[in-house]
Amino acid sequence: AQSVTQPDIHITVSEGASLELRCNYSYGATPYLFWYVQSPGQGLQLLLKYFSGDTLVQGIKGFEAEFKRSQSSFNLRKPSVHWSDAAEYFCAVGANGNKLVFGAGTILRVKS
Amino acid sequence: GAGVSQSPSNKVTEKGKDVELRCDPISGHTALYWYRQSLGQGLEFLIYFQGNSAPDKSGLPSDRFSAERTGGSVSTLTIQRTQQEDSAVYLCATGRYQETQYFGPGTRLLVL
Numbered sequence: 001a002q003s004v005t006q007p008d009i010h011i012t013v014s015e016g017a018s019l020e021l022r023c024n025y026s027y028g029a030t031p032y033l034f035w036y037v038q039s040p041g042q043g044l045q046l047l048l049k050y051f052s053g054d055t056l057v058q059g060i061k062g063f064e065a066e067f068k069r070s071q072s073s074f075n076l077r078k079p080s081v082h083w084s085d086a087a088e089y090f091c092a093v094g095a096n097g098n099k100l101v102f103g104a105g106t107i108l109r110v111k112s
Numbered sequence: 113g114a115g116v117s118q119s120p121s122n123k124v125t126e127k128g129k130d131v132e133l134r135c136d137p138i139s140g141h142t143a144l145y146w147y148r149q150s151l152g153q154g155l156e157f158l159i160y161f162q163g164n165s166a167p168d169k170s171g172l173p174s175d176r177f178s179a180e181r182t183g184g185s186v187s188t189l190t191i192q193r194t195q196q197e198d199s200a201v202y203l204c205a206t207g208r209y210q211e212t213q214y215f216g217p218g219t220r221l222l223v224l
Contacts, residue, residue, distance in 0.1 A: 034212070043116075043203060044215040090155065098210045099145060099168065102155035 002027045002095040006103035013081050014111045021076040021106050023091030032094030033074045035065055038105075039087045047089075050074065061085070086110045114138075116216035118204050124222045125194055133189045133219045135204030141214075143207045144187050146179060149218070150200035158202075161187065162209060194223045 003026045013019050025031055032051050036044040048059025055067040065076045074091060088107050092100040117136040125131050137144050146158040157171040161181040172178070176195075181187040191198055201220050205213035 032210075036215070043217040044205075046212060046214065049212055092155075094210075098143070098207075098213070099157045099160050099171070100147075100155075100205075100213060101157070104154050 002093050002101045004091050004093050004101055004103035006091055006106050008106045010107045012109040012111060015083050016080050019078045019081045021089050023074045023103060024072050025074060025093045026072065027093050032098060033067060034092045035076050036090045036092065037087045081110055083110045083112060116204055116206050116214055118216040118219050120219060121217065122220045124224065126224050127196060128193055130190065130192045131194055131221065133202050135187045135216060137185060137206035138214060141206035141208060143209055144181055145205045145213060146189050147203045148200045149203060196223050199223045
């Protein structure tokens with residue numbers, strides 16, 4: 001069965017510092033991979049996605065992620081975090097029919 | 113409209129009552145998904161509609177839950193005889209076949 005692991009429940013970074021959120025997946029075929037962000041009381045907003053091709057994908061708000069098949073990972077990165085990036089981040093893998101299996105989420109706090 | 117819309121945004125009901133949650137998809141999106149987000153279980157897939165195909169109901173937690181999609185557009189998720197454990201945020205997402213899913217803002221259901 002498909003699964004997604006986000007090992008960090010909470011992460012705190014200082015504004016202007018770099019960020020990496022970890023995501024590991026388990027899936028038997030070539031995965032569709034996604035990162036979504038959720039602000040309090042809001043729905044999920046797509047940050048970026050990987051379907052095929054270049055393993056380094058660029059997203060909105062200055063985020064990027066790298067697909068590493070050998071490590072079954074799809075980590076999210078941002079070189080300089082802004083206070084407005086504080087939110088919860090979800091990694092997801094597209095399973096049969098592309099229904100999504102989500103990780104438990106990582107809550108990002110940004111210190112000023 | 114420009115995005116996925118859901119109504120109501122909030123719903124408070126009494127245990128044992130039935131509730132209906134509505135999702136209006138992005139125009140042209142043939143795929144429609146329902147997910148549930150709760151503190152204990154995270155984000156879970158409930159049901160998936162694709163065009164005129166039979167829906168994938170594999171995520172529905174009990175026979176109290178049902179959903180329909182009329183005319184390939186609007187979808188309604190119905191929960192009969194609500195229980196307190198049904199309290200959650202119900203998210204609808206739509207997309208084109210096997211492509212990115214775009215989420216609505218969700219319906220926050222509280223069962224007293």
